[in-house]
Amino acid sequence: MNIDNILTSLHLKSWITYSLVLLCCILLGLLLRWILFSIIKFSNRRKPTVLKAQLFKHLKAPAKFLLPILFIYSSLSLLELDSFWHKIIESLIIINLSWILIALLNASEEVVKEKFMVNGSHKTKDRKVLTQLRFLKSLSIVIIFTLAIAAILWNIPGVRKLGTTILTSAGVIGIIAGVAAQKSIANLITGFQIAFTQPIKIDDEVVIEDEFGTVEDITLTYVVIKTWDQRRLVLPLNYFNDHSFVNWTFNSTELIGSVFLYVDYTFPVSVLRTKLMDILKEHPLWNKKTGELLVTKSNEKAMELRATFSAKNASDTWTMRCDIREQLIDFIQEKHPASLPKIREMEVFKI
Structure with missing residues (x-):
């Protein structure tokens, strides 16, 4: 028995041919991908x-996978493989194309975010657009995922025949699915409301359940709040229909902060007012829009002073409150310690 007879009996000739063709398709696809991405990379270096x-x-x-799979699919007619392998490759193409569509959506979102960003943050009207974009992207991904699964299943003859049978009982299945998915449907409707009425937006600064944080992400089913200490508060979308909450940046990110101090009636308020303005002028976070000191209340023990100032966002306002409170207290302690709040006692002698 010669070598040709051995190869024929073991079908090795066919497998060697298949392996060589597949290897060539994979290498050709990877080479073409490398050329395309090298061009993009070179172009981005010259003009980012x-x-x-x-x-x-x-x-x-x-x-990395699309081009090799497409080359393999184009060579199937030469390999004379069973239809089973055609279905497998077609399913892989559907999966990969879906992956690319989702990647394009993610890339588009990043481009829009970068376009609207000014000095590391977004304006209120831009955050409205970004919130709608995030919701529509999430919805599009679900649609792409659903259509991809449907296309793969429809590509299988056995499942296609089964689909005809299932359609006859679609009414019953629809009722069962509707009852089972009530919460999901409610969340989806709430998602549309949030995306277009926008009680909250991406990057909004909110107070929820006595927790201060920033809206980090809005998905089809939940909202992620990033708290000041880097924790994540995850809330279902319908929470925002059923509960009240504080949105500090609903119309604008700029906020006014306040610091309350209590001093004796002998304290010279005008001196502290001048000191406050000196502190504000030197503070890097002050946006130069609001800065004043007022006597807001008084009682038999002391005067209440309120220092107000403005900053571009809640985080800066909080930092300024801490800084200014500390500096004003230090000033009173050093320059006017006798004017700190005190309780006066008077001795009464009976005759």
């Missing part, structure tokens, strides 16, 4: 843009 950078970042992984 956010679009090129995001395309390179998000498409790098899915493109």
